[in-house]
Amino acid sequence: MEAETRQCQNCKQDFTIEPDDFNFYEKMKVPPPTWCPECRVIRRFSFQNTWNLFWRNCDKCGKRTLSLYSPEQKITVYCQPCWWKDDWDGTEYGMDYDPTRPFLEQIKELGEKTPYSALTSEYVSNKNCNYANALAWSKDCFMIFWADFCENVYYSSLLNTLKHSIDCIRGYFSELCYESIGLGKCYRTFFPKNATIVLTSGFLEIVMAVLIVWLA
Ligand SMILES: [Zn+2]
Ligand SMILES: [Zn+2]
Structure with missing residues (x-):
């Protein structure tokens, strides 16, 4: 052919x-x-939006909240504090399955009347990470996505156990890194791609080299 x-x-x-x-x-x-x-x-x-966040009002408390669902979407969205509270009962939206009707039609109906969490983060395990999405067990982070066990990390994505770092993507078990792609067990690493077990690289080395030449 x-x-x-x-x-x-x-x-x-x-x-x-x-x-x-x-x-x-x-x-x-x-x-x-x-x-x-x-x-x-x-x-x-398009089945899931992680990185694009919108402002919309919580359908439970009415407060403005960041959400992965745009305000135009006609669904019920609860802010994270409301979603994780015990004062509402998810079973009240339950439906009996009707085998005589198409399954997908019934799933659609269920989806339309069930509240959605504004973000997909594990809100109760995070501290001071309100401007981020899809993260858990993290502290003092801003604009990070798909992350676990992070602390003081900003503008980064796809992370596990990253600390005091900015502008990184795919970072694991690393600390004090900047503008790095694909990090594993790195420390004070700047601008690398796919680095594993690197201690101090890039910018600091350049500064040191300039200083040595300048002092000589
Ligand atoms: Zn096309
Ligand atoms: Zn709320």
């Missing part, structure tokens, strides 16, 4: 389906895609 160019039914751009792709669809017994790869990625990733 030869490669074929098709028009995406969503964005109307042309995209190519390679022979290997056709073989794969045949093997999986599924029809070839009608959307281009980029539109398909957007559709796959």
